[in-house]
Amino acid sequence: MKNKTNYHPGCPVLELTLKCNLNCVHCGSSAGEKGQNELTTKEVLKLCRDLSDLGTGGVALMGGEVLLRKDWYEVSKEIKDLGMLLSIVTNGYFNPEKIIPKFKKLEVDSITVGFDGLKETHNHIRGYDDAFDKTLKFIDMCNEAGLDVCPITTFHKMNFKEFFDIRKIILERGLDWHVNMASLIGRFPKNLLLSDEEYYELALLIASSQKEYSKEKVIAGHNIGFHSQFIPHLSLFPEWNGCHAGKRALGVKSNGDVNGCLPLPDEFIEGNVRERSIIDIWNDPNSFSYNRQFKEEDLGGFCKNCKYRLSCKGGCTLNSSTLTGKPHNDPYCLYRIEQEVFGRKLEEKVQELMEKYSIDL
Numbered sequence: 001m002k003n004k005t006n007y008h009p010g011c012p013v014l015e016l017t018l019k020c021n022l023n024c025v026h027c028g029s030s031a032g033e034k035g036q037n038e039l040t041t042k043e044v045l046k047l048c049r050d051l052s053d054l055g056t057g058g059v060a061l062m063g064g065e066v067l068l069r070k071d072w073y074e075v076s077k078e079i080k081d082l083g084m085l086l087s088i089v090t091n092g093y094f095n096p097e098k099i100i101p102k103f104k105k106l107e108v109d110s111i112t113v114g115f116d117g118l119k120e121t122h123n124h125i126r127g128y129d130d131a132f133d134k135t136l137k138f139i140d141m142c143n144e145a146g147l148d149v150c151p152i153t154t155f156h157k158m159n160f161k162e163f164f165d166i167r168k169i170i171l172e173r174g175l176d177w178h179v180n181m182a183s184l185i186g187r188f189p190k191n192l193l194l195s196d197e198e199y200y201e202l203a204l205l206i207a208s209s210q211k212e213y214s215k216e217k218v219i220a221g222h223n224i225g226f227h228s229q230f231i232p233h234l235s236l237f238p239e240w241n242g243c244h245a246g247k248r249a250l251g252v253k254s255n256g257d258v259n260g261c262l263p264l265p266d267e268f269i270e271g272n273v274r275e276r277s278i279i280d281i282w283n284d285p286n287s288f289s290y291n292r293q294f295k296e297e298d299l300g301g302f303c304k305n306c307k308y309r310l311s312c313k314g315g316c317t318l319n320s321s322t323l324t325g326k327p328h329n330d331p332y333c334l335y336r337i338e339q340e341v342f343g344r345k346l347e348e349k350v351q352e353l354m355e356k357y358s359i360d361l
Helices: 039-053 072-081 096-106 119-126 131-144 160-173 196-212 276-284 300-306 317-324 334-356
Strands: 013-015 058-062 086-091 108-112 149-155 176-181 218-220 257-259
Touching: 039 072, 039 276, 058 072, 058 096, 072 086, 072 096, 096 131, 108 131, 119 131, 131 149, 149 160, 160 176, 160 196, 160 317, 176 196, 196 334
Parallel strands: 013 058, 058 086, 086 108, 108 149, 149 176, 176 218
Antiparallel strands: none
16 A cells, blocks of 8 residues: 555545537536547556555546546456455436446446436536436436446535425435535535535535435535534534545546545646656645645634634635635535524524424424
């Protein structure tokens, strides 16, 4: 093992291509056409071997649409041959009868499929009138084939009101459900971001769903929910101790650029695997300094004087950097909303929201 740091990348995300067969509203990569100067097969295979040498336990492949890259199977096989877990993130807009046999042969460990709402909503978000039917068929056939398939929903103003409808469709199939929140990246428009109150409501709905089913069944994204007085901790991690970028998380873009979390803006790029190996970049003491060398004075806004500031470290770097222009200042914080937005009416407001959705924590 060549990891010489105190940090370990759990499951790096490799963006194999920007080419995509859909046109999703919330796409953080603005995917569509194949990206310029994408890594060659030889370069990606070397990257996989380097990740194995680094001691990584698994790799997640995504795009764009990963299944449109001609060598996706070869890359996937290399990951499995190296003894790492293989996760594939896809939009499911394919003929499953052609893809599933390959998944089975590879023994893919996890398949994540984007699922954004009821038929009209999903089709609108994805940009095609048949997207819902094709994606749901893909999910169903993966499930029937005994594959570990997990739908993921990215919430924003267009689909937020369909939370329970989406949950019903997924959980009645016996599947796990990954719940995420759209961030201000790629082609996602700011006017579709969840408001403070909608964000708080989403956290309440996740908490209620986890109570009814389990955290393993309804899986919250890492950027949802910090230090609420009423809402329990939502993540599968036992507690929130700051952003994982460059500490547990690692992303490599289709052109070889490396950052601590794949969707982070370009100012967080730490190097390129064509110039330095992923091992050298990860082990560089100057890499990912915004998280690895965090200092209290880095905090901004509400976070600067928050009682959780030294453990939380300002929340999600992606939300903070895209919404405030710098890290360690994430406005999507349950504690901040309770203190600044709800204030003295906090208990009354929480009770009102729980009655609105007929839930109980």
